[in-house]
Amino acid sequence: MAEKLLMKGNEVIAEAALRAGCRHYFGYPITPQTEIAHYMAKVMPKVNGTFLQAESEVAAINMVYGAAAAGARVMTSSSSPGVSLKQEGISYIAGAELPAVLVNIVRCGPGLGGIQAAQCDYFQACKGGGHGDYKNIVLAPSSVQELYELTVEAFNLADKYRMLVIILGDGMLGQMMEAVEFKDKEEIYQDDKKWACTGTKMQRESNDITSIYIQPEVLEGLNNKLQAKYRQIEQNEVLVETYNCEDADIIVTAYGTVARIIKNVIKMADKEGIKVGLIRPITLYPFPTAAFEKYAETPKAFLSVELSAGQMVEDVRLAINGKCPVHFYGRTGGVIPSQLEVLNEIKKILNK
Incomplete structure (x- = not known):
């Protein structure tokens, strides 16, 4: 066993x-x-x-x-x-x-x-x-x-x-x-x-x-x-997880441990009537471009959340190819974004 x-x-x-x-x-x-x-x-x-x-x-x-x-x-x-x-x-x-x-x-x-x-x-x-x-x-x-x-x-x-x-x-x-x-x-x-x-x-x-x-x-x-x-x-060899993306108001993309934070954000947002999806690349190369193409016109916007000043977001923008706005939220220096921080960023994007 x-x-x-x-x-x-x-x-x-x-x-x-x-x-x-x-x-x-x-x-x-x-x-x-x-x-x-x-x-x-x-x-x-x-x-x-x-x-x-x-x-x-x-x-x-x-x-x-x-x-x-x-x-x-x-x-x-x-x-x-x-x-x-x-x-x-x-x-x-x-x-x-x-x-x-x-x-x-x-x-x-x-x-x-x-x-x-x-x-x-x-x-x-x-x-x-x-x-x-x-x-x-x-x-x-x-x-x-x-x-x-x-x-x-x-x-x-x-x-x-x-x-x-x-x-x-x-x-x-x-x-x-x-x-x-x-x-x-x-x-x-x-x-x-x-x-x-x-x-x-x-x-x-x-x-x-x-x-x-x-x-x-x-x-x-x-x-x-x-x-x-x-x-x-x-x-x-592409590996990707897509979660809650159908009819999403906004799709967040994150990888690694940040994606775990986003899954809790999805629960918090749902209680406020906001449908948040997640695309989690498991292979960063090869990048799961097809998953982004599939949902490129579904949400009002995409949001890439990273522990960086903005790196994977460039590949997200290439995959979306102008079909939907792509935003970025990142923390650096070892600072980890809280669930509330990300939720507030989602609200700010959707209320623009």
Whole structure:
């Protein structure tokens, strides 16, 4: 029977990775995600795995490159400024088409900022972050249960498409404790990884893994291949929750823990005769454009609520394509909007 435990979000990520077959973890401590590394340091030796605290974030992401190139299921984790330092390696991983998982438990910025929860890394995660025309799949859980489920899915997607998958959480989600129901057995995507550098044993041609291509036509060929893969992902891997959107007066869009706040706002608004809908992107890339297109002309307005100065709202506006007004409400610096704040913003928009 399924196992149900009370666990902290960060520890659930680590446990889920282990259940998904991850046996290699390289990282560097930074608040508020350090419990992931703590858990891995404790458990990896028990499962004949590798835990290594690298000398820096730059070293950690390059260790991920090496392990992924050898065909291993591998993960790293960090928080905002730490992920910034990993960007060159992330771009190399994209260029070399290597499967790996990166967890970003976002803290507020810019700069060193603070250790409180934020969503200010949306651009960094969804728009590439490093150099070159590349994408990463970006998953945005909103509960500790989803942290478990989407971490397992992250490893499967990474292997399926040979690319980096980012789990984008925040300080609240990483630190909160909730009941989690684990499966008895995970569904693991099977890939023979014949492309990996595992040693030929004089029985096959050698595999080359690189992201440098000096000939323009060859590099363009790689870019065309990557872009075709991204279009395939956009067709097949979109995850989104739509709630209460039919005949809504206003549709709010939010992801992660902010979406949980909005569900309570919906209840408060209903008592005042205001029908509020919610579109919650679960994949931030691929962005659920079709869900917004479906309801683009339903409400009087859309409202994007974020723990940022306004980032996802740009993709919302592109998806709506001028068919409906799109408003933004955000808090920064680790300040969390209250339900009443958001409700008052909804009333202000509807009364214009």
